[in-house]
Each structure stands twice: as structure tokens, then as C-alpha cells.
Amino acid sequence: MEFLPILLPRRIRSFIEMVDWHEGTVTNNEKNNKEKLSSHDEMLTKLDKILKEEPWKLGFSQITYRELKLFCCEATWAAFCQCDHLLWKIPELQKNALIIYNKLKQVCREMGHTCEDQDKLTELVSKDMAIEQAWQSLKFLKDEKIVVSEKKRVFLYNLYKSERDIAFAICNLTRNTPWQLHVDVGEVLDVTNANKPRESVDKNETNDDQPCVVKKANNISDVLEECDNGFDDLAQTPEEISEVEVDQDQVKAIEMICSNPVTVISGKGGCGKTTIVSLLFRYLERMEEEMAKEVAEACKDFENDLGASEEWNTFNSYLVQDDDYTKKSLHVLFTAPIGRAAGLLREKTGIPAYTLYQVLCSFYAWRKAHGENPWKFSTVSVLVVDEGSLVSVQVLGSVLQLLLTDAKLAKLIILGDIRQLPSIDPGNMLADTFESLKLKGWSIELRTNHRAESQLIVDNATRISQQTFPQFDAVLEISEYNETLPMLSPEKKFILVALPSDGGATYLTTVIKALLKKGPGLQDARRSQFIAFRREDCEIINELCCSHYSKHPMRNFKRRLQFQCNDKICATRNAYIKHLLPEERNICTRNSSSQDANQCTCNVCSRGKAHLSGGSTARTAHTEDDRRLCNGEIFFITNVTTEDSPLGTTKLQNLTLKSATPKRLFKS
Template structure:
């Protein structure tokens, strides 16, 4: 929280909110809502530099120099040197600091950093903010509202240098801006503020990524709204509605008629079509027939479709499993565990009956028939037909999507299948090794290995399963169910990027993956799924994709 003094009444208010710039040399304009004794900021503040600081003049500038990390001895000597009647302002500060340095070192030593307070001021963030406010007051007024996440970084990018003053025979110097980005930003704010609402335009013109003002932010800047032509204003409203629908509903596109209905209160149907054409011409949206896409979501969907198309076009890798037998064994083992628990409970209850004083009068007695029913096993195990179908499709198809409500057994059947396959693989390897050792015929086995390599690769792929989920919690649950390693999708992406940065000396950790299982698929964003699929299709041996959700 910060304390803000009202200009007219001089009354102080405690305001709670985000204030990237703090100091008595700033005048701030912000909307706040009173709750109790405090005021809570609504939105973001605008800043205006106080150029006429009369009250507590030296104290304010002393705080400013302290904020700029000026050495204490430099600061003390500066205020000792400054004439008592002299009033500092940010417009004459550079000149005063220059005069102070000359008085301490002489002109011949101007190239040194001795007593160069300006050097500390203009390299600090507080000094850069003041310099920007003096040169581009519009940026301090509107940018904290329009681009709150980028405001601090943009100010910190400021570069400056000293240049000789024009038409001056002396070697006096002045601070000159060398920052093209802020210069261009100021021009945009002055002439075309609507451009700040479209990240693709900002990237094209300023080479800044992910900079985009929302329509709600523009609504806080009434002066900018007045400057906007109706076409661009309507385009911003339409674009904002498209982003909202994609974000809230999980869509990657919206029907143009639906979009028109959503904004019908703000513009006519004719203006909707004009705005859509404008957005399309500026490459801000992509249109396919009546569907309107956001470009990054469109690209992600295209990449997913390409990867899945590639998997489907490859020869199908059949997993040789007797599905019904496997599920029967799995269910029977679960029933056996349950029956053992029932028998244990029955014996405990019988033991309690024998030791109970009430057992003589027959109270709480368990009939013999019930005991037999509890201790007996089922003569026939029933297998869920949906689970059989799902497992058969996993074994035969390169791409399988299994959907169902929570707890219906999606993760269970997948874990059961691949646990069984991994176990079979281990047993075959162990048997082959024992047989090879017994025959002691390595050359013959090498010939046999060579023969296997020449066979159809579709039926001889090595099973390497990668279990994934979107969150750490879902991953740990998957790991517990399958007893196999599981990772988050972000770990896969990070692992690949790290491998690329290390020079790719060793093979990538997941380069031999042949089966990708994505649990909780409904929680995965199209962008993340497209990245993982693209990486595994291009840099691994992916042959099967299974999505559960």
C-alpha cells in the first residue's frame, strides 16, 4: 500500500494496489474503491512528473538521488555546493549536476566519472523513468494502464548517451535519447493508439512479443478512445469477444454468426463484417469459411492434425494381447483380494462372538450360510464390455481417445495393459538370454538378430511407453496406478529444450518413446499438446497415441 495526498485538499489516503513507480516526485491518477479505512485501486495508475516541486524541494530531490543509488558523499557535497536560494526541478537537474561536477573536477577532467552524479541518475530505473516522463509524458500516462505487465521492462530498456549541444562552441553536453522503441511507442499513442490492442501489429512494428492491451484497458483511457476511428474500435471489441470465448469456453475458433450475435449491442451487423475483414487483412485472425480462428490456436490445431495424420498414415502397430484373458485375470485378482479381506473380517467377527458374553444367548450370531457366502469365491468373473472394446482399440489403432466419467477405469485398463506388456517383454528377454547362454553360440544369435532387423519394423518396435499428464498431482496418481515412470507435459518440453541447448552430444532422454499416453486430456491446452506431439514425432519413434479424458 502507498499513501497518496490529494492535490486540492492535501488530505492523505492509504491506497492498496500495484504501483510500479513510487516517490513524492510523481503525481498519480487512479480510481479507487473505499473498503473500511483503506482504498483499493481499481485498474492501474497513470503517472505525471511533478516539474514544479516547491515544498520540501531539497528533501524530495535528496530522496530521488538516494533512489538512484548516488553515493552519500557525492550527494552531501552536491547539496552543500548548491546555493541556498536555488530551486531544483527535473528540467534543470541535469544542468545543475553538470555545473557541480565542473566545480569539483574542472573541465579538463570531464571525461572521468568523478563526482558524475548524472551517471548514477540516468543508469538507475528511477532516473530512466524521470527521463522518459520528461521526453514522452504520454508513455507514463497511458502505458501503465495499457501494458501493465510490460511497462517496467520497457522503461528499463531505455538507453541514452551524452552528445555535444548543437550550435555550441563549448564542450557542454546534454542527454539524448537513443531509444527507438519508446519513440515509436509515443508516435503510436499519439496517432494510432488502437495498434496497441493487437500483439501481431506491435510485434511487426516494434519487435515486442506478447504486448497487447485489452479492450477493458482502453476503456480506462477515454482520451485515446476519442482518437480511434470506428472501424478500429469495432475491430478491438470483436477481437476481445473472440479471445473471451476461446478462453472461457476452451474453443479454438468461433462461428462468425455467433460472434456477430455477441457484439450486437455494440455495433450493427454491417460493421461486424467490416471489422472481420479488417482483422483478416491485418492477419490478426484467420477465417475458414464461416469459422474465425485466433492464429496461434489455428497453428496448434494444424500441428496436432499433421502429427495425428502422420501416425494414421504409418503402418499400424498391433499389440499381441489376449484382451479378455488379461481383463479376466485382472478382475479375478481384484476379487481374490476382496475375498481375502472378507474372510479375514469374518474370522475376526467369529472370534469376537466366541469371546463375547452375549454369545451364549445367540445374539449377534452370523448364520453359517452368510459365512460361506463371505468366504467363498465367485464362480464366474464378469468383464466390462466397454473396457474390452477400449483395450482392443488401443492394441490395434495408432490413435485412440478414451473418454468417460471419473473413476470408470480409463487409467486402470491402460496401466493394466502396459504393465502386462512390459512384464512379458522382460520375461522374453530373460528367456532369450538364458537360451543364448546355454547354447553359447553368439555368432548364430548375431545372425538371428540381423534377421530380425530386416523384418517388418511395424511388428518389431520396442515397447517404450511414456505416461504423461498436465499437472504434477495427476502425474503422481498415474505413477501409482501404473508402477511406471510418469511425467508432466511441461517436463517433456523442458527436457527437449535443455537437450538442444547442451549440444545434443548424448541421445535425448525420450528419443526411444514409441507410445505416448496423455491422462486428463481435457485439461491439456492445444498449444502444449501440439508442442509435445511435434517433438515426439520428429525426435522420437512415436507410433501410438492414447488420450484419456
């Protein structure tokens, strides 16, 4: 076991926890604890046997999952090279397989591919082995289902499976009965009507197996026929969508969404991708609300008609039969690859948005809990994926499979920019899907930018995707011979400050102070933005800005952060807002002298225990409040209060935060 910290450093803590837990619960006779003890003991025994006899198996995640049920667990070739005592135990065939596998992962990671040409791959490892040995090792990898070979290309098994899952999901959607959304595009793009606040939606909807068909507004009796509803928290009033110029690309995109099972919409920032999707589904939602209101008024009129009781009984019987669809609406799931993008999507649409990873975690938490209630997203019929260029093929493939088998997915809408840099993970899902569906007329590119002030950002995004240097409004080159800062005109809003390579911190302080005094757009904290690429530079800039705008140092004499009203702060990690509220926050007792110190239930300890035991760390998986504070989100402090901790050893600060984006206010 002495090699585990080198081979599997991220797993060693959980292995140790299993052993410690084993010793602490030997006298516990509960059946479930015995079962856990038996499974953990069996796994550790198998792991020890593998280390002694076949250590090469730990280098392949497919094998560790099959034999040890450890998910995404494998040792790198570099780690094996640090364990000389293990290397001589590995046969030549498996050693060469580890080298080829390592090279294939490296190429996919660096180049963004999901595969590599067979001949090129064998050439890349020719310095480590003969060609014949490389082919034998490739055959071994194929037999063990670690890689997949297709048309002289070698794929990593997980990436190959994910791309096939996406392709099969799209094929399954196309084979289903066409689901037509009959809408008036002119009314959908009527921004004046679309900006009306939405009323609260009834939370007691029923479920149906059939997808919905939405009629035009003038045929109100058919608007809600065979519809579903899956969101319980749509009562949030949406932010008004800014008026945009309607172009034919937008009209065609809406028509494609209404008629096609899969639609891919590409376009640069400001072209209205998210806007038209939110307008469409808010229009459909408004039609449902109007229909429900008319039905309720009709029922009330018949109830008040005392002279036609028999007729009312007949009509009432008819209404009871059709009541299932009078309370239903579209089940639209808005998603994005990262928390910040999901937060922006929620703000733009006024509809709850989730990360794709949240959808996966909610399913596994629900399945592990064996809950009697249905899965939270079991009634989803429309999936909208924003920022498609950033989506990992593995995550999207898993989500699509879940929604097809455990939900009612009937439409898929992917938004993004095919010219943007792809995901940091291997694969280019958006561009590949866009080109594949282009021949069927299911993909479209929006070409008009309706957000004029963002043109420079759009142009620079294009340059970065082409790996060329971005363009700035002004460039300030600071050197030891020229420390003066020239006056900049107000229209200069994107400025590059080039500092000398030596003594950067000194020059940085001087330049930031000068910019804060007379720099364009830096008069108030709300519009002030700096971009730095090193943590120490961020610390310097934040300290200077805090002193300039808030008139107090960022840290106190104990080097702890101090917060005051009107401070501008930034979230540095994702978190559920519910976990940050005072009533949900528990104090850590792990290091205290309390008798229950080892049974601490604070958020940090609870998540750590859940992670070590293989459980879900998402404590809000089954709660209604899924709002999240996202990494990179900006807030302003509106109120600060102080209270004693339950242990009486420290002071706790309760902050009331207001988002830089309107209509977000909470206390933590």
C-alpha cells in the same frame, strides 16, 4: 513508455530489467553480451515507435509477436480505455477491430467455444459500431491473421490453428503403416501376474527408427523385434493395482489400443480406464524382460560350452547383429494436463508421468541449450493422455506436433470422461475427438463402475457437469436459533454444513469443533477431509484441525508456520523434489550485505532471472530426477531437524515427508 504499466503490466518488469542491464554492462566487450544488448535495444526502440505511432498493434498478440518477438503479449481493450491519450491516436477501423476482438475472446472464454457465428458476433457489437463498420473490421482482422473465417464462423487464430494441428496429427497417425501389438488380452487382464513387481530396466538402450511389433509370450524370440526404449527411470516399483472385474468393454478397449493408431476411451471414475492401459504396457514390458533374460541365459550357455567354440562363434556373430533389439522396449509417455493428475497417474501405473506443459518446456529448453544429446522424449512412440477433458487444445496441439516431428509417435491414447466439464480454456477436445472417431470404431465408453465406494462421487460429478446441485449424505443447517449438532451415523461421509450468511466464522468454529469430536470419519487425521471455498475459512479449519490432531497451534508467536512430527500438510504449489532437498537448496543473499548479494543463486532468484531473460525456469530439464511435488498433494511429517543457515541469521527446518499415498518418502 508511461502507458506500459497499464497496457502490459506483466511485461513491464522485464522491460525495466532490459534497461537496467543495458546500463550495467556498457563496458562489457564480450560478443554475446553485445548481441543481447543490440537485440534488446532494437526491441525497445520498436516498442517506443509503436506506442507513439500505432499503439493499436499492442492489442493483438499476433502482431506483437511478428514485430517484437514477444510471445503471448497483448493489451486488453479495457486497458486501452484507461489511456485516453492513446485512444485518439487509434484510427476508427483499428478501434472497431479491437472491440470485436475483445468481444470474441470474451465469448470464447465464457462459453468455452473456439468460434462464434459471424452474424451473431456483429450483432453483439452493434451498440458500438454500424454493421458495415463491423464487417470492415472483421476483414481487417482476417487480413492480419488475427481471426480465421470458415463457414460463416469466426475463430480466434491460435485456437483454430491448435484444433487443426490436432486434426492433422491424427490424420498423419492414421496414414502411417498400421502398428499391431499382438497380445493375449486374457493374460493382460490377469491381475495376479500384473501385480508382480518390475525389475530394473537397463538404462543403456539403443535407438531405432522402426516402431515395435510385440508378439505373444509363447514366441519369445520375436517379442522385442524392432523395439525402442525411451525412459531411463522405469526402475521404480509400481503400486499394486487393485483387482477389478473384467468386462467386455475393457477387453474391446485393449484390442482397440493394440490395433488402432488413435484410441479414445471415455468413462466415469472407477471404470478402469487407467488400469487397463497400465496393465497392457506393464504386460508388454514384462514380456520384454523375460525375453532379455532368456537371451542372456542362452548366451551364457553357449559361452560355457567349451566343446563347440566354432559353432559358438557363428551363433555369437548372429547375436551381435540382433543385439540392437534385445535391449529395446516400448517408448510410452504418460501425460496429464495438471501436476496432481500426473502424480496420480505415476502412482497408478508405476511409470514416470509428466504434465503436457513439462513436455513442451523440456523441448524448448533442449533447443535453446543446443545440446549434443537428443531430446529427452525423442524416442517416444506411444503417447497416453489422461484426464482428456481437462486438456487445453493449444497445449495438446503443440505437444502432438513436437512428437510427430521430433520424436517417433505412432500411437495416441486419450483417456477421460466426455460427460465431465470441459477444460476452463476454450475448446472441448475430448468430446469432439470422441465423436469424430466413433464412426471409425476408434472410441469406446467404459460403462461399468468397478469402484463401488466412489459411486456417490461419480454421480455428483455427473450432476455438476449438468450444472445441477450435488447430492449429500446429510445436510446440517446451522442458524442462530439452532446451534446444536445432531448425531450422525457412521455411514454419513459426505456432509454439507450450511452456515448463516452473517457471523459465519463464529458458527464455523463451533461446527468444526463439534464435528471433530463426534463426526463420522474424522477420528484420525489420515481420513479427515474438509472442503471450504474461502481462504479465511481454510485458515480457521486448518488451525482447529492442527490443535485437535497434532496438539499444537499452527503458528508460533511470530505468526510463522511451525512443523512437528505427525503433522498433516498439503502442498500449495508444484515443485521439483530435487529443488527442495537440503543439498540443492541455496540461501537467498539478495538482501544481505555480502559482496555477491546481487549474484544470488538461490532457486527463487535463479527462476526470476531466467524468466526475465526469456530463459527456461526449469532447472531440472536435463536431469534424470523429474519427480515433482504437486499442488494439492497430502503429506505427513515423519521427522524434523533444525540447522543454522549459511549466513547464520536464521534457523532452517529440514522435514522428512511421507506421502499419504504409499511408497513416497523424501526429505526437504
